Amino acid sequence: MSNYVERFSTSERILHWIVTCSFFILFLSGLGLYSRLFNGYFNLFGGGQNAILIHKAAGVLFFFTSLNMFLNHKKDVSTFDEDDKQWIEQRGGYLSRDETHFNIGKYNPGQKLFAIFIAVATLILGITGLFIWMPTFFPRWIVQLSLMLHGLMFAGSVMFVVMHIYLATIGNPGTIEAMLYGNIPKSWARKHHPKWYKEVTGESP
Numbered sequence: 417m418s419n420y421v422e423r424f425s426t427s428e429r430i431l432h433w434i435v436t437c438s439f440f441i442l443f444l445s446g447l448g449l450y451s452r453l454f455n456g457y458f459n460l461f462g463g464g465q466n467a468i469l470i471h472k473a474a475g476v477l478f479f480f481t482s483l484n485m486f487l488n489h490k491k492d493v494s495t496f497d498e499d500d501k502q503w504i505e506q507r508g509g510y511l512s513r514d515e516t517h518f519n520i521g522k523y524n525p526g527q528k529l530f531a532i533f534i535a536v537a538t539l540i541l542g543i544t545g546l547f548i549w550m551p552t553f554f555p556r557w558i559v560q561l562s563l564m565l566h567g568l569m570f571a572g573s574v575m576f577v578v579m580h581i582y583l584a585t586i587g588n589p590g591t592i593e594a595m596l597y598g599n600i601p602k603s604w605a606r607k608h609h610p611k612w613y614k615e616v617t618g619e620s621p
């Protein structure tokens with residue numbers, strides 16, 4: 417009997433890594449546009465004009481793949497049950513020195529909130545990005561508001577993605593295996609997502 421359980425299909429993993437690559441391209445090409453302080457980053461793309469072109473292309477890719485990723489696991493991230501409430505009340509046990517156990521499904525509430533935030537941010541970044549892309553087509557106030565919202569969402573997303581990367585790697589050792597190989601050890605699933613473990617294996621955690 418296998419000691420592993422499938423967590424993500426190949427297509428789910430490819431989609432996640434396309435979202436990740438486009439996010440980092442957007443981040444690096446957007447830095448120079450965000451502030452003159454970061455103009456040096458344009459050199460990574462062979463100059464400012466190229467950086468803008470690449471930013472637009474990566475933006476379109478990120479918009480559709482990120483929303484696609486959200487729609488794929490909308491069912492798992494958009495509902496919160498009593499066990500999730502307990503997790504929220506105890507902040508997932510991250511601030512406690514005691515051993516904590518929560519009866520968590522496929523994603524914990526922190527992951528769900530992150531996924532919802534990224535979906536909302538993707539929509540706002542995409543829509544405001546379009547206004548900034550064609551500034552002469554729209555009233556000036558819309559473009560100015562878009563510039564502000566685009567910058568705010570950019571900063572917020574970077575902050576949450578940094579937290580996401582920490583929690584998916586050093587913060588919870590072993591988690592990265594799910595996104596690299598698709599399978600995860602049963603012991604990891606029993607510990608982090610016992611309710612999901614029972615759903616997919618039928619075994620009691």
Ligand code: HEM
Nearest residue numbers: 423435436439527528530531534577581584591592594595
């Ligand atoms: C080097 C960068 C990244 C690493 C190492 C990473 C790692 C992971 C891992 C291991 C999971 C699965 C968690 C689990 O099985 O419980 C995951 C899920 C997910 N990732 Fe990433 N990720 C990265 C970048 C990103 C970026 C840039 C985004 C979006 C902008 C993103 C969005 C998501 C979402 C929405 C999920 C599903 C919900 C969740 O686990 O929070 N990831 N990621």
